[in-house]
Amino acid sequence: MTVSKTAADAVKVSRPVAKQDLDASSDDGLLQLGELSGLLGxxxxxxxxRVFEDFLRCVAPLQLTPAQFSVLLLLDQNPGRNQTEIASTLGILRPNFVAMLDGLESRELCARMRSTSDRRSHIVVLTDKGRAVLARAKKLVANKHETRLIELLGPENHAALLDMLAKIAHEF
Amino acid sequence: MTVSKTAADAVKVSRPVAKQDLDASSDDGLLQLGELSGLLGxxxxxxxxRVFEDFLRCVAPLQLTPAQFSVLLLLDQNPGRNQTEIASTLGILRPNFVAMLDGLESRELCARMRSTSDRRSHIVVLTDKGRAVLARAKKLVANKHETRLIELLGPENHAALLDMLAKIAHEF
DNA sequence: CGACGTTTGATATAACTGATAACAATTATC
DNA sequence: GATAATTGTTATCAGTTATATCAAACGTCG
Structure with missing residues (x-):
């Protein structure tokens, strides 16, 4: 998972000029990002x-946002879970998850079922339509979205990127 | 009130995977992220x-958000620019930049000056206080924030990460 | 010059996200 | 059985992002 090459040109210090004009259209060129380009955040x-923008474009025919797609994916992978479990896994607060589920349920992509073992909780299940939409979405994402990203970065860099991002999310 | 009709659709679970409980706390363990962990977005x-959260914590004594910090950095690096130039470089829409500048200006971190060459535009300048706050913020970010990230990832991985993110932002 | 279109900063507004408090129904605990 | 905790839900609020519009100032071109 070590990232090869591309470590060299990370530093591009091109600051040849040090004038200050305070006015009169100064430079007219593009602005210098400066230390901003070194800020990971x-x-x-x-x-x-950029990635979300492309995701939305690729999956536009199915009218799915990244968040909605992640819910469907999680439902498929984890049947029999209630709203709180699904929401908290995705970092969504329970109150905000209600309207989100309402949207998916009104499109008949999933359904709430009262649990028999705990009548407080709603078990969220994918409908057949939900599974079909998810399958189509997965293909669109894989073929039109992720493929281009892997192509841009190279497969092992792409994998290393995922690794590092997960590490940041979980260990930072 | 929402579950009534599509109960039949929902029960159609035909997964190659073995266990399906439909109820009764299924697994009780952590949920499987599944293909979600391979989604770059x-x-x-x-x-x-996570990174923004840590940034806010590190720079909390100065009461600066990431966006505000990026504005101060850009002002320092690019003197003599007007609001439109600063905002668009940061991907901030001009109408939204007004309130943001108001906040910074009310804290006397920067100031608007009418350009003598174009009386429509406001040239945004860092005040001395703004420069001082920026200097302190840079130190906090470098020592308490970025250092930990570099330590977590390793210096060359950190550099490669920045490279790939910039590549995604600009070439994807 | 003067009419026309454009740009700049600004205002208002709408849509969406994120967060908190509170509530009824239900379950867990003692 | 009284009390506390949990679940889904509603209401609400702060924050971000987007669009339309406006007056003032500029540029262009007849």
Missing amino acids: YALKRAQL | YALKRAQL
Whole structure:
């Protein structure tokens, strides 16, 4: 999982000029990001916005947001779970998950069923339609979205990237 | 009130996987992220939230958000620019940048000056206080925030990560 | 010059996300 | 059986992001 190459050109210090004008259209060129380009949080946010944007475009025919897609995926992988479990796994607060589930349920992609063992909780299940939409979404994501990312980065860099991001999310 | 009709659809669970309980606390363990852990967008968002959270904590004594910090950094690096240039470089829409600048200006971290060459535009300048706060913020970010990240990932992995994120943001 | 279109900062507004408090129904604990 | 805790839900609020519009100032071109 070690990331090869590309470590060299990480530093590009091109700051040849040190004038200050205070006015009069200064430079007219692109602005210097400066130390901003070394800020991981900034790079993360920019990359995340770009990836989500492309995700939305690729999966547009199915009208699924990244969050909705993640819910369907999680439901498929974890049958028999209630709302609190699904929501908290995805980092969604329970109150906010209600409206989200309402949306999916109104499209008949999933359904709430009262648990027989605990009549407080709703077990969330994928409907057949939900499974079908999920299957189509997975193909779109894999073929039109992730493929391009892997192509851009290279397969082992892509894997290393996932590794590092998971490490940040869990161990930082 | 929402579960009534599609109960029949839902029970159609035909998974190659073995166990299916449909109820009764199924597994009780942690939920399986499954293919979600291979989704770059998901990993990106989770990592970004974590990094921002830590950034806020580290720089809390100065009461600066990541966005505000990025504005101060950009102002320092690019004197003599107007609001539109600063905002668009950071991906902030001009209308939203107004309130943001108001906040920074009310704390006397920066100031708007009417340009003499174009009386429409406001040139945004760092005040001395702004420069001082920025300097302290940079130290906090470098020592308490980025250092821990580099330590977690290793220096060359950290550099490679920045590279890949920039590549995604600009070439994807 | 002067009419026309454009740009800049600003306001208002809407949509969406994230977070907190509170509540009824149900379950767990003592 | 009284009390506390949990589940889904509602209401609400702060924060972010997006669009339309406006007046002032600028540029262009006839």
